Amino acid sequence: MEWRCARCGAIQDEDDPPCDECGFHGFERVPGGDESSPSDPVWVCPECGRQHQKNSPPCKRCGHVHLEQREPDYEAFDDIGGTTYRDVLEPRYVAGFVFAGLLGAVLVLGVAGVITLPGTGPPEPPEAPAGDAAGLNLSAVESAYVTALNAQRSNAGVGEVSRAADVDAVATYYNKRVVEARYGDAELPDQEEMNQFDARCGEAAAFVPYSVDSDRPLAEYDERGLANELVGALANPERVTVESQSRVGVDVHVAPDQRVFVTALVC
Numbered sequence: 119m120e121w122r123c124a125r126c127g128a129i130q131d132e133d134d135p136p137c138d139e140c141g142f143h144g145f146e147r148v149p150g151g152d153e154s155s156p157s158d159p160v161w162v163c164p165e166c167g168r169q170h171q172k173n174s175p176p177c178k179r180c181g182h183v184h185l186e187q188r189e190p191d192y193e194a195f196d197d198i199g200g201t202t203y204r205d206v207l208e209p210r211y212v213a214g215f216v217f218a219g220l221l222g223a224v225l226v227l228g229v230a231g232v233i234t235l236p237g238t239g240p241p242e243p244p245e246a247p248a249g250d251a252a253g254l255n256l257s258a259v260e261s262a263y264v265t266a267l268n269a270q271r272s273n274a275g276v277g278e279v280s281r282a283a284d285v286d287a288v289a290t291y292y293n294k295r296v297v298e299a300r301y302g303d304a305e306l307p308d309q310e311e312m313n314q315f316d317a318r319c320g321e322a323a324a325f326v327p328y329s330v331d332s333d334r335p336l337a338e339y340d341e342r343g344l345a346n347e348l349v350g351a352l353a354n355p356e357r358v359t360v361e362s363q364s365r366v367g368v369d370v371h372v373a374p375d376q377r378v379f380v381t382a383l384v385c
Contacts (some may be wrong), residue, residue: 120147120148124146124239125140125142129148130145137363153297159189161174162186163184163186164182230292245300249374249376250376254339255335255341259348260345261349262346263382266342267366274359276363279365284317285319285385286367288367289381289382290367291307292381317383320385322363325381326383327381328351328381329380330378367382368383
């Protein structure tokens with residue numbers, strides 16, 4: 119059979135674009151040719167009989183994924199053209215692509231630190247052995263500690279610091295690990311553990327872990343009084359009165375023997 123260029127009409131010996139005359143990529147079959155003459159085989163779907171010019175599954179009609187090479191049947195040779203998997207895309211595949219896209223977005227956000235993925239991020243503080251706090255609200259003691267610290271900074275002529283969650287996490291983890299090591303079977307946290315936190319503290323940061331064993335029982339303190347006692351026990355107060363510092367994290371923990379452990383991180 120013969121083929122004709124759909125643009126310039128030049129006769130071609132086979133359906134093998136582009137046109138030798140004008141370079142066009144569309145040929146059409148010349149009617150009335152010798153149908154019995156040898157011709158290139160086609161690829162036929164064994165399920166529905168749909169003929170394709172190329173072995174490019176899936177079948178455009180039924181989606182079958184295998185094609186067989188056969189001699190062409192020109193009466194059934196209609197609507198031949200390229201096919202892609204988009205033609206037979208099923209809802210389940212669409213759902214899979216959407217899920218994969220969402221998973222990729224979550225991973226990107228996790229790497230960027232926008233969200234925390236399970237199994238990633240800094241470790242949770244341990245359940246350190248605790249003693250009787252004599253009715254004191256230790257969270258209120260921590261808040262009063264920041265107030266007393268800011269009063270100390272004001273006396274030194276520098277600006278106040280404000281409590282920050284990421285800095286708090288560092289102080290809490292370290293303080294409870296110290297108590298756990300002192301009264302349990304744990305070890306002090308090493309540098310590798312602490313590097314899992316990203317508090318973004320600069321060179322002026324002051325990391326102050328210490329403990330106070332007062333002669334007065336805890337029952338004689340209120341939250342503000344205990345906080346003042348703790349801040350007053352700082353060995354080197356000049357470390358926490360640097361002008362460039364602006365954030366603070368603090369954790370107060372009462373041990374089984376009523377000793378008060380404090381860790382403060384000022385950034």
